[in-house]
Structure formats: C-alpha cells, structure tokens
Amino acid sequence: MYLPLQFKAKDEAHALALMRAHPFANLISVDDEGFPVVTHIPLHLTHRNAQYVLQGHCAKANPHWRYLQSRPQALVTFMGPQAYMSPKVYPDITRVPTWNYLSVHAKVEASLVEDLEAKDRLLKPLIGDHEPPYAAQWRGLAEDYQSKMLNAIVAFELRITELQCAIKLNQHRPEAHMAMHAAYAQGNTDEQALAEWMVKLGMVQP
Numbered sequence: 001m002y003l004p005l006q007f008k009a010k011d012e013a014h015a016l017a018l019m020r021a022h023p024f025a026n027l028i029s030v031d032d033e034g035f036p037v038v039t040h041i042p043l044h045l046t047h048r049n050a051q052y053v054l055q056g057h058c059a060k061a062n063p064h065w066r067y068l069q070s071r072p073q074a075l076v077t078f079m080g081p082q083a084y085m086s087p088k089v090y091p092d093i094t095r096v097p098t099w100n101y102l103s104v105h106a107k108v109e110a111s112l113v114e115d116l117e118a119k120d121r122l123l124k125p126l127i128g129d130h131e132p133p134y135a136a137q138w139r140g141l142a143e144d145y146q147s148k149m150l151n152a153i154v155a156f157e158l159r160i161t162e163l164q165c166a167i168k169l170n171q172h173r174p175e176a177h178m179a180m181h182a183a184y185a186q187g188n189t190d191e192q193a194l195a196e197w198m199v200k201l202g203m204v205q206p
Helices: 012-021 064-070 116-130 134-139 143-151 174-185 189-200
Strands: 024-030 036-042 044-048 051-059 073-085 098-113 153-168
Touching: 012 044, 012 073, 012 098, 012 153, 024 051, 024 064, 036 051, 036 064, 036 116, 044 116, 051 116, 064 098, 064 153, 073 174, 073 189, 098 116, 098 189, 116 134, 116 143, 116 153, 143 153, 174 189
Parallel strands: none
Antiparallel strands: 024 036, 024 073, 044 051, 051 153, 073 098, 098 153
C-alpha cells in the first residue's frame, strides 16, 4: 500500500492489536485469468513456531480456495477505525479536509487444512473469539451433522511473511492534535476509537 513514512507504524504490536480488534478481513488473490478475487472473512491470529499465522475458512463452493491451492501467496487486509477530518481543527483556514484511518496489510503464504479433525481444531479459536459458549453446542451436535458441516468448508492457514501497518492520524500536523482529539472524542464509535489511538500514541495527553 502507499505508506508515507510519517504514517508507517514502527511497533509491530500496533498491527497485531488491529488484526485482533478488527478480525473481519479481506483475503485477496488472483483467479486463473489473473484478475483479483476477494473473500470477506473473519480470521484468527495465532503465533506458532516464531511466526504469526492467520486461520480461517471459506465455503467449499467458493473457488477462492482453489486459487490459494494453485498460487499460495496472497494478501490479507484489515481496516481499523476510520473517519473524516474537517479542516476546522486547524488554527488557520488555508487547509483541506482529509481522512484518517488505521489499516494492516499482511502478505501471506497459504496452506489448506483438509483433515476433518484438523478443521475442527482450527474452528475452535474462531468460536472462542466470537461466541465461546457455542463450543458446547457444537460438541453436542450429531457426528454426521458435524461431518457434513466440516465437509462443506475449506479451512486454511495463512502464514504471515510481511506486515505493513498504516496509522494515519495527522501525526505531522501537531498544531491540529488537540482540536482533532476533542472533535473525535465526541463523535461516533470510529471517531472515538481514533481519539483513543491518539492518546495511545502519545499525540495528546489523556
């Protein structure tokens, strides 16, 4: 992605935090004709053998898993909080509006998980991320139903080979930080999240 130095996150922990807080991602590959294909899915971030891995699955009817099988290198993007910023936050009027946002791009190497038991193990962390009590309900379902559901999906692991994290919060315009934080702190959920990130990054005092 286009990533000016002033917006490039220097701490990997920020990228990891964003991926965990905003797990609904865009998995991007190319089809057999070389045209981009995107699947929108939740992913679970884990750490294994000194590497970060994203775990997920798609419907077997979705051809995307075949593209991953043929061409394992892919891109996963995560969008964190984002919001408009008015030029009203500046002390002078010779300014223009902009958009602030936090995002992560992860270059990955995909491998399919085809064994039913391995698929079942892979689903457990996703359940744990979003509805832990459902694990007991799943275990209580008939085995033939579980097998049918597991056979209807293709699971995969996406080993992260490169991470980019953009934190665009007008860092290079400190004269606007106090007014910008005040405006975002009174705004919608995304704007409030951006205000919290400004505090986290030391741009303003809490």
